[in-house]
Amino acid sequence: MNNLSFDPNWVSPPGETMLDILEEQNISLSTFADHMDTSIESINSLIRGNTIINKSLALQLEGFFGVSNDFWLTREEQYRFICEKIQSENINWLKQLPIKFMISNGWIGDVEDKVKACLDFFNVTSIKNWKTKYSSETHGLAFRTSQTLSSDESAVATWLRRGEIIAHSIQCKPWDKSLFESSLDDLKKLSRNKNPKDFLPRLISKCAEFGVAVVIVPTPPGCRASGATKFISDDKALLLLSFRYLSDDQFWFTFFHEAGHLILHQKTTHIEIQNGNVDEQEHEANAFAAEVLVPYTYHKELINLRSNQRRLIKLAMELNIAPGIIVGQMQYLGIIGFNYLNSYKRKYNWEDINSVYYE
Structure with a gap:
């Protein structure tokens, strides 16, 4: 199996090759079934890849199609190998995703084919595309x-x-x-x-x-x-x-x-x-946000605020922002400790x- 180096997004069963030959030679499925001494249902199972091609079956196919049994055995081997690889990849991918959270929050349905549900969620056709x-x-x-x-x-x-x-x-x-x-x-x-x-x-x-x-x-x-x-x-x-x-x-x-x-x-x-490593653009975005909320020209006043809570409220009104934002900036700048004045911060809940x- 080490020589099987290709990695397609999908794989067709050997039955697809059989259908191509049957169509090319204008041979019906019933004629194929009669020659193989089996039922149409069994032929359909073979074509869909649900029946494993062993040595005996490969010899029968050789007799009907005139294609060597080695070809059918190799085709079968390749198909099963890639199916296993795809199945393993699917399992590993699902393990990486927060499936339970996605289902509980209604992001995907609780369906049997979770691979398809996740591919649809991400709007991609394959894990490789994802x-x-x-x-x-x-x-x-x-x-x-x-x-x-x-x-x-x-x-x-x-x-x-x-x-x-x-x-x-x-x-x-x-x-x-x-x-x-x-x-x-x-x-x-x-x-x-x-x-x-x-x-x-x-x-x-x-x-x-x-x-x-x-x-x-x-x-x-x-x-x-x-x-x-x-x-x-x-x-x-x-x-x-x-x-x-x-x-x-x-x-x-x-x-x-x-x-x-x-x-x-x-x-x-x-x-x-x-x-x-916070890059330059992150520093720029941090500085941008800080300047919009509490401009640098107010930093000296922040230092003088410290524990003067009345002045804190007045400054918040002047800047048209919530007092908790000023507290957050004072903490970030090291003017006060992170456990100080937190009562001014508003807490939210997910229901609202x-x-x-x-x-």
Whole structure:
């Protein structure tokens, strides 16, 4: 078997070769069955590949078709070898995917043929196509999450694909970089709304006016992503968020970080996942988000705030952002500890978030 080096996406059984010869010579299946001294049902089983061709059967085929029994035995051997290889690949692929999560969240049905269900979910025709399409997007990309967490590429690809599916259902005007960038100061005012039921529909609607489909998708096990951006067409961008930490400071910083990628880095895919090396574009997106939310000119005032909570509230009103965002930036800059002033951060829940898309 070591000489079988080809690796097709599919393989036809030896019966396909038999059908070709029968058709070429204008021989009916019943005539073939009579010669083989068997039933039409058995011939159909042979043609579909459900019957194994052994030495005895190969000699019968040689007698009827005039093709050597070695040919039929080799054809059978190749077919079984590739079938086993494909089956093994299918099993390994399914093991990589968060199948239980996908089923429990209704992303795919709980069907027997899970390979087909997953191929349909990813809108690809084969596992090879899937690897080509999604590995290029999830392998070696970049970002921003805790370095203590791991991230599985298949889980990330699944999360990204779910975002694409929802984004396709969001009606958007054509992508307009200038209008989107000029809208950011108004968009950050939405952070002062306490409930996702209130601010998410408005955020989604406003961004759609500039060609940006904002989508919220919970991450499956193994996916440690906080956000992602990609263009799903020339005129439509996906801005995908995971609401990973369910707090306002994390959510809004991630949103404006992703907005920074769309504005600064042309039409390239970015996925914020764990990586020891944060590249230049990630630093740029971080700086972009920080400047939109709390401009650098206010950093001296942040240092002077420290424990003056009344001034914190006043500054939040002046900047048109939630107080929790200022706390998050003060923690990030090392002005206060990460356990300090967290009561100003708003916490969200998935029931309110999911209601935006599913009610």
